[in-house]
Amino acid sequence: MERWVGLLSNKKVIASVFLVIMAILGIVLWQLEKKVTSQTLERLSDQLSLAINNQLEKERSSALRYALILSQNTALSDALERDDEDKGFKILSEGMESIKVHTDSLIRSQVITSDYVIFARSWDNSYAGMPLEFHRPDLLYFQNHKNPRSAIEVGRKLGVKATVPVYRDDKMLGFVEVVSFFESTQEYFDRLGIDMYVLMDVRFYDTAVFMQENPTIAKEYILANPKYTQSDLKLLNGIDFKTLKHTHVVFSGGRYLFFEPMKNGEGETIGAFVFSLSPKQINAYAHSDEEDISFLIHLSRNELYDVMIKKSLDDGLFQSVYDKELLYLKDTVAPEDRELFVQEAHERLDAYSKEELIGIMLNYKVTKEIKGEIR
Structure with missing residues (x-):
């Protein structure tokens, strides 16, 4: 007993024990944080993939x-x-x-x-x-x-x-x-505060003659973005693309970088989309109370389901894609072409039953945006 009392009264021993305990706690917390970060990055990578494919579609x-x-x-x-x-x-x-x-x-x-x-x-x-x-x-x-x-x-x-x-x-x-040229997709990610880089495989240099003056990235890609800074080029050229292609996410240049392959109509990989987020954005995403998907594309899972159901029903109202798009563009027809448009629309819609036309009127709303001053 006296031995234990002596040890406990020794300040050096107490300090050493305290430091050991703190070190163990630090290691445990670091491992937990590392695990959480890894899961967060994996989940965010999936959501970025969903978002880019949704916008491209x-x-x-x-x-x-x-x-x-x-x-x-x-x-x-x-x-x-x-x-x-x-x-x-x-x-x-x-x-x-x-x-x-x-x-x-x-x-x-x-x-x-x-x-x-x-x-x-x-x-x-x-x-x-x-x-x-x-x-x-x-x-x-x-x-x-x-x-x-x-x-x-x-x-x-x-x-x-x-x-x-x-x-x-x-x-x-x-x-x-x-x-x-990816304008709407670029604008979408800009609004989210996410930098998106469009990269074309360098093997298409001879084909893409209008991009031959664009910067080359890591001797593998040609940057397709019309606007970029020297900081962007430094960040992109510092990427280990071999690792990024394999892991789909790396930390480089103080940023988290995500990789999504770009495929053409034949399913051939012809380039990539790279997304750049700051540690602060990653932390905000990890602690967000919103659902995963809504954090990126402002839709909850239920809303996404409703959108898909609406699209299926919407498409089912029409006998062909052409009929659907014809109605969609009814407000963009120039005045001098209006008569031809009405004739074409009448011929196409004449093949529909009364019930089908009512369904279109109730479900397929097309509104015209009017610009100008209110006087």
Whole structure:
């Protein structure tokens, strides 16, 4: 007993025991924190993957929607068949301007001939007559398929390309295409405070001629972002991409970096999306009371379920995708094309029963945004 009393009265012994206990507690807490952080990063990686694929699907669907409508434009098909490039450019540019005025959306559309030559572009007609065969191997897909396709493709510039083949009397006239360059997806992640980098595999350098002046990242990728800083380049070039591809998340340059492979219409990996978050953002995510998905895409699980059910019911109301998109764009038709649009819509909707039309009216609401001053 006296021995224990002596030990307990020894300040050095007490201090040593205290330090050992604190060290053990520190190790335990560190291991727990490491485990929690690992689980948090894994969960966040899954949510980022869900979010990027959700946004890309929206971008692909939007582009395809407009391309399908344009492919049904008889005047545009006539111009293509007659090789009237000026008429084609006029139709495209005026149509896209009308959409911009009524919806504030910038849509880029182009027409390509059946032998892969640019016929007309809505935003710049200076490239009319330029061959694309070398730059657009994805168009070879339509040698054996008639269905439209919307996917990320390289071309002369990496982007989403919604391509619809145009036929007349079983003869292919060419393709109507709507292209976008990840603008809406980039804006979405910007609003969340998440940096997103779009990277194209460097092996497409010769094909993507409009990106040859873009920065090369780690000798593996070409940066597709139109805006970037030297800090961005330093961060990206400091990444061990071999590790990032394997683990899908690394900590580098004071940031947590997440990796999502980019695939084209054939399922081939052609690049990557890299997301950058600060430790503060990771900590906020780990301690968020919101549901996992809603933290990133502002939808609860129940809301996501409702959206999917609504989409299924919505699609089921129409006999074809074209009918659905025709109604969707009813408020963007230019006044001079209104009569043709009404005639086309009447012919398409005449095939529906009274009950089907009522269902469309009740469930498929399209509103027109009106800009201007209230006086």
